Amino acid sequence: MxxxxxxxxAAATPAGPARPRMEDVAAAAGVSMKTVSRVFNREPxxxxxxxxxxxxxxxxxxxxxxxxxxxxAANRSYLVALLYDNPSSNYIMExxxxxxxxxxxxxxxxxxxxxxxxxxxxxxxxGQVIAQYRPDGLxxxxxxxxxxALLERLRHLGVRYAGLSAKPGNVRIGAVLDERRxxxxxxxxxxxxxHRRIGHITGHRDHGARAWxxxxxxDGLRRAGxxxxxxxxxxxxxxxxxxxxGARRLLDLAHPPSAIFAANDDTAAGVIFEASERGLRVPDDxxxxxxxxxxxxxxxxxxxxxxxxxxxxxGRIAAEQLLRExxxxxxxxxxxxxxxxxxxxxxxxxxxx
Amino acid sequence: MxxxxxxxxAAATPAGPARPRMEDVAAAAGVSMKTVSRVFNREPxxxxxxxxxxxxxxxxxxxxxxxxxxxxAANRSYLVALLYDNPSSNYIMExxxxxxxxxxxxxxxxxxxxxxxxxxxxxxxxGQVIAQYRPDGLxxxxxxxxxxALLERLRHLGVRYAGLSAKPGNVRIGAVLDERRxxxxxxxxxxxxxHRRIGHITGHRDHGARAWxxxxxxDGLRRAGxxxxxxxxxxxxxxxxxxxxGARRLLDLAHPPSAIFAANDDTAAGVIFEASERGLRVPDDxxxxxxxxxxxxxxxxxxxxxxxxxxxxxGRIAAEQLLRExxxxxxxxxxxxxxxxxxxxxxxxxxxx
DNA sequence: CTGTTAGCGCATTCAA
DNA sequence: TTGAATGCGCTAACAG
Numbered sequence: 115m116x117x118x119x120x121x122x123x124a125a126a127t128p129a130g131p132a133r134p135r136m137e138d139v140a141a142a143a144g145v146s147m148k149t150v151s152r153v154f155n156r157e158p159x160x161x162x163x164x165x166x167x168x169x170x171x172x173x174x175x176x177x178x179x180x181x182x183x184x185x186x187a188a189n190r191s192y193l194v195a196l197l198y199d200n201p202s203s204n205y206i207m208e209x210x211x212x213x214x215x216x217x218x219x220x221x222x223x224x225x226x227x228x229x230x231x232x233x234x235x236x237x238x239x240x241g242q243v244i245a246q247y248r249p250d251g252l253x254x255x256x257x258x259x260x261x262x263a264l265l266e267r268l269r270h271l272g273v274r275y276a277g278l279s280a281k282p283g284n285v286r287i288g289a290v291l292d293e294r295r296x297x298x299x300x301x302x303x304x305x306x307x308x309h310r311r312i313g314h315i316t317g318h319r320d321h322g323a324r325a326w327x328x329x330x331x332x333d334g335l336r337r338a339g340x341x342x343x344x345x346x347x348x349x350x351x352x353x354x355x356x357x358x359x360g361a362r363r364l365l366d367l368a369h370p371p372s373a374i375f376a377a378n379d380d381t382a383a384g385v386i387f388e389a390s391e392r393g394l395r396v397p398d399d400x401x402x403x404x405x406x407x408x409x410x411x412x413x414x415x416x417x418x419x420x421x422x423x424x425x426x427x428x429g430r431i432a433a434e435q436l437l438r439e440x441x442x443x444x445x446x447x448x449x450x451x452x453x454x455x456x457x458x459x460x461x462x463x464x465x466x467x
Numbered sequence: 468m469x470x471x472x473x474x475x476x477a478a479a480t481p482a483g484p485a486r487p488r489m490e491d492v493a494a495a496a497g498v499s500m501k502t503v504s505r506v507f508n509r510e511p512x513x514x515x516x517x518x519x520x521x522x523x524x525x526x527x528x529x530x531x532x533x534x535x536x537x538x539x540a541a542n543r544s545y546l547v548a549l550l551y552d553n554p555s556s557n558y559i560m561e562x563x564x565x566x567x568x569x570x571x572x573x574x575x576x577x578x579x580x581x582x583x584x585x586x587x588x589x590x591x592x593x594g595q596v597i598a599q600y601r602p603d604g605l606x607x608x609x610x611x612x613x614x615x616a617l618l619e620r621l622r623h624l625g626v627r628y629a630g631l632s633a634k635p636g637n638v639r640i641g642a643v644l645d646e647r648r649x650x651x652x653x654x655x656x657x658x659x660x661x662h663r664r665i666g667h668i669t670g671h672r673d674h675g676a677r678a679w680x681x682x683x684x685x686d687g688l689r690r691a692g693x694x695x696x697x698x699x700x701x702x703x704x705x706x707x708x709x710x711x712x713g714a715r716r717l718l719d720l721a722h723p724p725s726a727i728f729a730a731n732d733d734t735a736a737g738v739i740f741e742a743s744e745r746g747l748r749v750p751d752d753x754x755x756x757x758x759x760x761x762x763x764x765x766x767x768x769x770x771x772x773x774x775x776x777x778x779x780x781x782g783r784i785a786a787e788q789l790l791r792e793x794x795x796x797x798x799x800x801x802x803x804x805x806x807x808x809x810x811x812x813x814x815x816x817x818x819x820x
Numbered sequence: 821c822t823g824t825t826a827g828c829g830c831a832t833t834c835a836a
Numbered sequence: 837t838t839g840a841a842t843g844c845g846c847t848a849a850c851a852g
Contacts, residue, residue: 133598135845146823151847159821178599182538183845186828191535193576203762207556214579223546223600225576226567245486246531247576354766383766390768409556413707413736414767415743488829499839504831512837536829539844 134175143171154179181223193223194433194440195249197240197258199231201353202380204408205425206255209278212429213253220437225249231257232320237267244273251275251436253429259285260322276436276446278428280323287435287446289428293323293405294330296421296453297375300403301334303455304373308464309401310340313371315350315360315381327377327405346371350381357384365392365400372464373401379411380404382418386460397462407456417458424451487528496524507532534576546576547786547793548602550593550611552584554706555733557761558778559608562631565782566606573790578602584610585673590620597626604628604789606782612638613675629789629799631781633676640788640799642781646676646758647683649774649806650728653756654687656808657726661817662754663693666724668703668713668734680730680758699724703734710737718745718753725817726754732764733757735771739813750815760809770811777804 140147145168152160153168160168171177185191196213200206210226217224227243229236243249252275258264259277268275277285280293304312314331317324328347335342348363350356357376361384364371376382382404389400396402396416403419404411411418428451435446493500498521505513506521513521524530538544549566551559563579570577580596582589597605605628611617612630621628630638633646657665667684670677681700688695701716703709710729714737717724729735735757742753749755749769757764760775781804788799 137845147846148823148848149821152822155847161821164821176598178595180539180845181600182535182544183828184847185535186533186539186830187845187847189828189847203557203560207560210579211581214581221599223578226563226579228564228567242531245529246574247534354762380766387766387768409707410763410766413733413740413763415740490829500830501832501839502837505838508831514837517837533829536844537831539846540829540831542831542844 133180134177136177136179138175139168139172139177142175143168190250190440191248192221193225193247193249194251194253194436195225195227195243195247196253196255196429197227197229198255199229199258200255201351202378202406202408202410204379204410205406208408208425209253209255209429212426212431213433215426215430216433216437220441222250222437222440229258231261237263240264241267241271244268244271249273250440253288253432253436254278255429256280256323257318257321259288274436274439274446276432278425278432280326282448282450284322285448287432287439288448289431289435290448290450291423291428291453292450293326293421293453294333296423296455297327297330297405298333298337300419300421300455301331301375302337303457304375304401304403304461305334305338305340307373307401307461309371309373310464311343311346311369311371311373312340313346313348313364313374315348315357315364315374315376315385317377318351319349321352324377331375350377352378352381354380354384354387357381358388359384361385361388365389365394371400373403373461376402376404378404379406379408379418379420382420382460383410383414386414386416386418396460398465401461401464403461407454411456411458416460419458419461420456422454422456427451486533487530489530489532491528492521492525492530495528496521543603544601545574546578546600546602547604547606547789548578548580548596548600549606549608549782550580550582551608552582552611553608554704555731555759555761555763557732557763558759561761561778562606562608562782565779565784566786568779568783569786569790573794575603575790575793582611584614590616593617594620594624597621597624602626603793606641606785606789607631608782609633609676610671610674612641627789627792627799629785631778631785633679635801635803637675638801640785640792641801642784642788643801643803644776644781644806645803646679646774646806647686649808650680650683650758651686651690653772653774653808654684654728655690656810657728657754657756657814658687658691658693660726660754660814662724662726663817664696664699664722664724664726665693666699666701666717666727668701668710668717668727668729668738670730671704672702674705677730684728703730705731705734707733707737707740710734711741712737714738714741718742718747724753726756726814729755729757731757732759732761732771732773735773735813736763736767739767739769739771749813751818754814754817756814760807764809764811769813772811772814773809775807775809780804 254277276288279285279290348360405421407422411420438444439446607630629641632638632643701713756772764771764773791797792799
């Protein structure tokens, strides 16, 4: 069969009109295929005039490289996988948006992999995915960023990865926000409003970040000269429901807190919900604050005070740094991003009961 | 250079140990490559014993087919693209989850494409994406499901697609929920609680679904013998902010409604927020209901009454039907999914002012 | 700075 | 029911 006689059954594979190939572009521009390849891969060593000729020919023919062929020949997938296990869709969606931004600029594709972090064999499952799709790199979100077993496997497999992290020093490539400092600063603010009994609903037991936010909480107390009271700290799971449950426990205490720090916005929403159920007014009777500044924090009433975490940017940065390494255009590094206290109406001065 | 002498610089591409190829499996099983190929593509005409031998050999060697090579040879991408333009991350994330479920079962990969529906040239942009990545099919969410120009282009390009739709008959393959009926039913419920002046904050002007939900609203009024009052219908955009703005307009009326139907949950959250800002109690002073039953509807206080839309399932179904066509295992069809009135505390009996 | 050639790993003819 | 040969479209190596 002659090569390139357009397939007789073009109707079977709904592919539209036959696509031009690199060879066609090369012919049209009067250069070799390799030169076209260079232009499309932004390699150096192409005269500017030549580059332009090629680009014009490509545009004229409406040429776009075939990703499968590129992948096969180059032994790359042009694929970045995002691994996540986080119950907050708002958070994940922001990260996705950021990662997509970076991927688009690099003509990379994003692959989504929800990971059941708690489930046995999640490391194995990730290994399978990598073996099958060979992503050129991974982006990890918390808590996977801190999952020792997973990271070790990734290193063993030789896969590059970047992470979004809550603690400086915990990741080699990616975006970091110093959550400990952020929380401590927010606590200082709340203390300044007169609160002395400040409860905390922690993150999930297996989340590494749980520890940083808790540490920030303790830092804040210590600096204010307030003794740490374990009775005021209850366990959450980053979910709305765990916020409701945590609030119940804290508000049922004989001497309940006048303010509650929830490990994330979803949890904080649960606290506000439970307070409202009890007829408590926020912030008059109870101050509440969270972490992340997801859209939810604006959508509940009263508006939630929280630590703004630039999740979308963090996703973009992590992917960008990863792609730098993948494409060899530089060395990926850690970028520290700033947090910001987002003060809304859910916190207010302490009022005597 | 000899084929398959393992690349000398294996370290450069961090790929781990050399992967077995189909040839290796064939040799180990004592069959030809074609037979292995048949087994992996679940083609008929393979003796059961042979099939088993091949599968065992593959498992022993830890073989997984190379997607790029498959794509190139078969002229398929093994890729499904999800096109969306919806401001509610909760909603999109649920759809994504569903589509991912279906893709995983079929060993297909998901590609995410946010589309700027309002932006000029969004049809062009989608065309570019299709040309470059050649997804084997698309899943469309509202409002793209109803985007005539886009659909026409897709048909012209010969790309298969499935959709999530709000109106029976609007899509050839996918999942459909009859939103008009759903809204009318919810209205009947609210009318039964004594409400006669029921406001509506619509969806975005360009959303096709806007019309169905509005039609349901009018149906509901008509059946209750309530005259349609245009003054009670204001324009929204499916966002929280547009809910706040819409609520302001409605509540500022000389004769404000006692209940408000917001086109989606995000918008309804805005209404509740604005009501709370004004010191109105929901539902005592104002009943509010939305549409979608995203997590948000549980996370605000009071809990939001809404129409439960099984978004995740709809995503899964649409992708499944699409994949049936792609893989030739059947004919894609439209699956009607049930809605459900999700009654929470945000609606209550009308109280005389 | 540019071109030539081989082969990435699989599906696909068509024959047996 | 199975196998052998060919090429999908591109990049890599190396020569020029």
